[in-house]
Amino acid sequence: MSETVDLGFPSLKLVPKTDVKQSAKDFKTDQEVRWCPGCGDYAILAGVQSFMPELGLAKENIVWISGIGCSSRFPYYMNTYGMHSIHGRAPAIASGLAMTRPDLSVWVVTGDGDALSIGGNHLIHALRRNVNLKILLFNNRIYGLTKGQYSPTSETGKVTKSTPMGSLDHPFNPVSLAIGAEASFVARTIDSDRKHLTETLRAAALHEGTALVEIYQNCNIFNDGAWDPLKDADHRDSLTLRLEHGKPITLVDGSRGVVRGADGHLDIVDVESVGIENVLVHDAHRDDPSLAFALSRLSDSHTLANTPIGVFRDVRRAVYDETFQAQVATAKAGGTADLQSLLSGSDTWEIA
């Protein structure tokens, strides 16, 4: 694993550094991993475990908090502090921890049901507050742990145990939702693409504030192949749009790219016909989230054509835990805290 000092991770500036060399193995626990063989969660776990040393943090200052779902078993397998909480509430619990303990690096693992169904409210509020949390949303478009009901990201018409005639709900686009909820950082990556996963985790870790990373994850038992078009070697490069700050936004195979149409909306056209210099250049740091939002709308929820992968948005704005702690510090600096005089107040009388 590469040196860690360079990156600096401003978001983790208050977290103690490790003084030993770490490897992925240091982040493994002795607990048996209880996912189905072949589950995409394994790849994500391995990716995270090998990325962790890069942070260079004291292991004991890292905390993983999850809700409930297959994905939410994650903390048991990370040899750091961890809490497997209750369904949907991890962002709230993690917020309380992160706000009060700036010396910790707090990570949340959640699923498409956990984060977007029961936990939707906590998620959008964490995003707008911009608490220093890194939220990994494992999206398999299904409820895994409860054995396969459709989820808020399932495509309309999905036949599941609870929807034998097909689901009716229009799915959320987690990236659009997050941007609408004032997110300062939103990215998307894929379980099977280790390199991209690592890059994305790094970008999230570097971000100051809440970072939401949507990870397309395969549930091979209840929704096998949900993301196959983006994975199989024959199609993926012609379906996936790579978002890289400062680079033109094109499909991985370079054939088609994103341009701004006459009426302002984004089109996907043949790169050759317009010239690469006319392809929209990605700007993840724009204050105005409208471009990021527009990019999030390019993909087709059924065919997955034109699915952007990478960092949609990454901007710096006030971080909740910082301002939260700053108010306490200001108050403390403003005078001594004398409990006795607080209790007494100003209006007292004496009985002899």
Add this chain to the structure above:
Amino acid sequence: MSETVDLGFPSLKLVPKTDVKQSAKDFKTDQEVRWCPGCGDYAILAGVQSFMPELGLAKENIVWISGIGCSSRFPYYMNTYGMHSIHGRAPAIASGLAMTRPDLSVWVVTGDGDALSIGGNHLIHALRRNVNLKILLFNNRIYGLTKGQYSPTSETGKVTKSTPMGSLDHPFNPVSLAIGAEASFVARTIDSDRKHLTETLRAAALHEGTALVEIYQNCNIFNDGAWDPLKDADHRDSLTLRLEHGKPITLVDGSRGVVRGADGHLDIVDVESVGIENVLVHDAHRDDPSLAFALSRLSDSHTLANTPIGVFRDVRRAVYDETFQAQVATAKAGGTADLQSLLSGSDTWEIA
């Protein structure tokens, strides 16, 4: 009140029509209105009561459902069916009613705390599902009923009882949030502008599916003047952007208008300098919500400069209650429902 037959209200096609001529008075109840004198809720109530006859519906087929908050007292004052439920849950309760009773016109009244704080999750899910509900969100940027704590729409830095040193949260923009949550109809209007309020209610009523109407409302007790810049005659016309489908988007006074900048994002410029023909024309019916989203970002949360008012987005997509009822109808058409044979199943034996 004008004739009603013309409008047709496709969203209400299954709701029985009235055969008597109604007036605002028909929608008043005998209950004393319990808002503070001067509260913006009065104006909205009056506006709604005088709009109602336009729908031409049988009064008994209209239902108002609310959560908890000052605004949520609304149903008590509407002489229709109504339920004052619990904090944040009105969209869920109303969804159950609307889904099962296509013959009803179901309206939800909620506040910025009720809808966006405790009720955020139900709101975003109602929007993505597109249940045939009209949701009026009274936004006074404060918790009124609990006596003045900041709300999810309060500007950052707001000093309230719970935030003596100023609030830290970055506010939600309800329109952006709704669009991120896949809303098919989003509009904004102001309590004091009766004409615009009525127009907006009409547009919402015409919409098939969930319509979210954000109404800027003054709480003269705990957040007096929150929207004053958009109300007082001296400033409002130079701060408010009027959104009207098919018309160029300009400030009400016409001085400045919205144009698409070179890098694609929206700018507000002197109309004279660019010419009115170059000002962006509003298109509320675009499938792609990106323009509506970009428009929602134009206003400044503190100064209220460039606040768009009107219908941001109004598109037709599958309406949940329709598809919901259609599945039931299809199933019913597909065979007779024989309870006895259901109970028996296929694997039985007889004991003589």
Add this chain to the structure above:
Amino acid sequence: MSKQVVQLNRVIIRFAGDSGDGMQLAGDQFTSRTASFGNDLSTLPDFPAEIRAPAGTIPGVSAFQLHFADHDITTAGDTPNVLVAMNPAALKANIKDLPRGADIIVNTDEFTSRNLTKVGYAASPLEDGSLESYAVHPIPLTSMTVEALKAFDITKKEAERAKNMFALGLLSWLYHRPTEGTLTFLKQKFAKKPEILAANIAAFEAGWSYGETTEDFSVQYEVKPAPMAPGRYRNISGNLALAYGLIAASQRAQLPLYLGSYPITPASDILHELSKHKKFGVMTFQAEDEIAGIGAALGASYGGMLGVTTTSGPGVALKSETIGLAVALELPLVIVDVQRGGPSTGLPTKTEQADLLQAMFGRNGEAPVPIVAPRSPADCFDAALEAVRIATTYRTPVFLLSDGYVANGSEPWRIPVVDELPDLAVEFASAPNHTREDGTEEFWPFKRDPETLARPWAVPGTKGLEHRIGGIEKADGTGNISYDADNHDKMVRLRQAKIDGITVPDLEVEDPDGDASVLVLGWGSTYGPINASCQMARRDGAKVAQAHLRHLNPFPANTGEVLRRYDKVVIPEMNLGQLALLVRGRYLVDAIPYNQVRGLPFKAEELAGVIKDVVASV
């Protein structure tokens, strides 16, 4: 070769293997055949919370137990006569439950040293003599299955997967089970995969033949059909019976059924089942969470549907506030709680009875809710009808308190004749119910029926009855908001009186000799084990009576009187004494709680011991 046939009264079989070994399926099939053969039976599936827990580990073991007999039985049995152990973990996890002499069929292919170490066996129990008090049948199930299927055009993995069918075939032979149903089932299941179908059938037949040919099995057993009341029967699980009960109630009430639910183990199957029956007008809505689920159901009830919500304990906790609203609104609503091990996430796939007090009291303020609990899988059907009767008659939310054991267990069910089911017809309000002093008529949403104390159910769309309801205290009668002190006191008492006044059948006592001095009182799924244990205790001379509460709120009117008839009352519960607290507090009877919180039903024999001790102490 025709073998000796031994007649047995009853048999307990436990299938155990990895989560992926198909034990639940094998168990289900054996059960279905046993049912249609006419035995009485009772089943107990027991599986881990993970979808596929780690292979070969003890926590990963998935088991299915079946008890069948030529007479009336009420439990899935304590100690298996036969254990099918697909791997060392399955053996280790289950051996302690086996009586000496029990048959153990082991899949020797899995007894590799790696698998043995994984579960902490130093040496193979098949070889170290530790199993000598059992009748061990070591069979290379996997390889024999693969061998039998080598002619088929399927992968090795697919072939290996059919080993559960081999085991099922063997067991079916051993207990003389009919085979046709299993074949029909396989044909349906693999209709679209003919090769796999053929392979599974072949595996099943190979297992059957193996039994017939191997010398390892010298006898074949037979369990005669049990005498049952005449009628048509089927086998049914609790969740299925509960779903059918709700559908039947909806039909009998002529109210469309609307389910608002959020998936949670072990309740999800009710959602799954109900969502299949749209043709009965059943509407199901998978909501964003439990709160929305019950909210939508309440909204539907308000609109005149039969609103239902299904969940388990953690979901009930989330629904509490809305249940309180339903109490205040006085609208019908059925809340199904399929209890599981707690607290918190607890043991999601295990059973427990620890939500009784949550159901009674888990809301702010005085908010009484009736509670009905089924006693067995088939009884879920009747209990559902009863819950609906109470909800619609009294305009109140009702708890239907099932549990994991009842929900997943199954038993034979005499199929009811639809026309004989209770008539649950409901009347909506259609006209004003109050005359003002000036003679004008008006509608009072909180004017009560003098007998039931129920308020009128006036659904939107009813002309002239427009009114508003809400969670704030309402004036008696008019339903307008009221902060009046006396009115509040009155309304609190009226709501309580309404629930207290619900007519429920008297508590019945089973005391064959009529001279018992000790009463065993239970509720819910403990019925079976308590019944079995009382029978055992009686066989050993103990004078003991049994009574079982279906209604936990209100209690039957004669409850106090019944309890006071006995010197001692024992209350066995799968919690720390919840019914005991209620009964003691209400009737001041020094009831003795006997509690286990093991995620599993009581063992009848153990419970019989407890009962005999109490009887002896009188």
Add this chain to the structure above:
Amino acid sequence: MSKQVVQLNRVIIRFAGDSGDGMQLAGDQFTSRTASFGNDLSTLPDFPAEIRAPAGTIPGVSAFQLHFADHDITTAGDTPNVLVAMNPAALKANIKDLPRGADIIVNTDEFTSRNLTKVGYAASPLEDGSLESYAVHPIPLTSMTVEALKAFDITKKEAERAKNMFALGLLSWLYHRPTEGTLTFLKQKFAKKPEILAANIAAFEAGWSYGETTEDFSVQYEVKPAPMAPGRYRNISGNLALAYGLIAASQRAQLPLYLGSYPITPASDILHELSKHKKFGVMTFQAEDEIAGIGAALGASYGGMLGVTTTSGPGVALKSETIGLAVALELPLVIVDVQRGGPSTGLPTKTEQADLLQAMFGRNGEAPVPIVAPRSPADCFDAALEAVRIATTYRTPVFLLSDGYVANGSEPWRIPVVDELPDLAVEFASAPNHTREDGTEEFWPFKRDPETLARPWAVPGTKGLEHRIGGIEKADGTGNISYDADNHDKMVRLRQAKIDGITVPDLEVEDPDGDASVLVLGWGSTYGPINASCQMARRDGAKVAQAHLRHLNPFPANTGEVLRRYDKVVIPEMNLGQLALLVRGRYLVDAIPYNQVRGLPFKAEELAGVIKDVVASV
């Protein structure tokens, strides 16, 4: 003109007017002066749920009652000696509580025919003789105030608003109250509005002078200071005392206080208060809902903070699931429930004790939580310290069960000396606590302290103690996930034993003559009324003892023994008998519940009657 001065032992004053009339403020000021004058006192604010309910209506009446005396008192009093009625609604709403001969000061300006009709007075009660058994003082309060302020540069509306100061001035004169504090208060309040300040002072003085000059008042009253234990005193309300108690506990425990909360009446003021004290390291977080509020608090507790959440009944319902998680995680957490009228939204601004059973049982599974309840406003301070002691010592969520009466009422409080407060120091785990067979050391998050059964609190950031916790059942000791049946049973019992084993002080009995045959048992805010009623009953010769439970779970060890000492036990509660159920169920004592659910505290006299009846029946 100097008037006759009459000495009184005690006085009860009730201020009543529209929500906008400033009655709460006038009452508060009168109370503060009375407190610093040295009387014992007790207050009862009573206001509608609306911010400004409709003017002139009965539901819109806002009242403030103060009872003060030259001796120890414990209630805000039953029957006011003086009523200040700012309008006809205030008169009508309160007249029934007045004893004959009571003084009524009415603002005649508001007795217009429109206002009279609004509340259903056919004729003016000031003129129709209906008030002849009272001493009515008709005063045009509004116009006199406006008149007195005509020199000021303020609007008429502003002048009218000062009428509460006129009334306060008059009452202050009537009861010889010091004036300085009121002037200081006004100076602070209107520091930025000098004209308004001057006007308010002028109004106050005008009221005072009016008393002195008018012939309507011929006597002035004096109530001597009450003898109290030596020390420095202040007046304090329950919510404030509770907030201070939490801050003090945080300081004494050296744990930063973290409040995660969502506003709700009547608990919001605790959030407001705590948010002012960041300099004590107090952190407050207004969350998006109750679930997030408790979630964040639990997260903070996990991180080593003193996690607290504050709410009222409907909020508790929402927090239930997370409370269950806290029970499973065994982390300290204080849950403050300021009870209000229920069920559902109920009566948000009124008091009730109907959340006791919710606090006990409102969660799935066996999830015991200790409960502490303050008995009076000042006692909230001590109760908060006690709740924190239990939470941190036993690593458990704890309920602190206040109510609207205690929260908003106030009384004199002897200011504690900080150094004499209990030491609540906590030790975090810092090293491994278990030695493996091979001699290596490791950390077991669920290895318990043998005495308290508490598990170690190992906060993130502690090197070498990395571990994972969660809501699934954990293996005893290691804390690893465990689905084992025996382990679950053991863990359920261990969690229960931990709570049952909490050391709490014995229940004390107050029985001055030591020969009582009847015990009155209470909990929470009923202390004052029960105490007063027992004193009344004793004065009338009834032999009665009083005991009051501060700890509702676990009960003090001697509770059963105490209860059994008496022929009869009466349990008065502002619910339908919740403590009574627990006590009866636990101790099989035939305790007699006496219940009122009126949103208001018991009246001592009424309760004394009940007690005397019971004593007479023995």
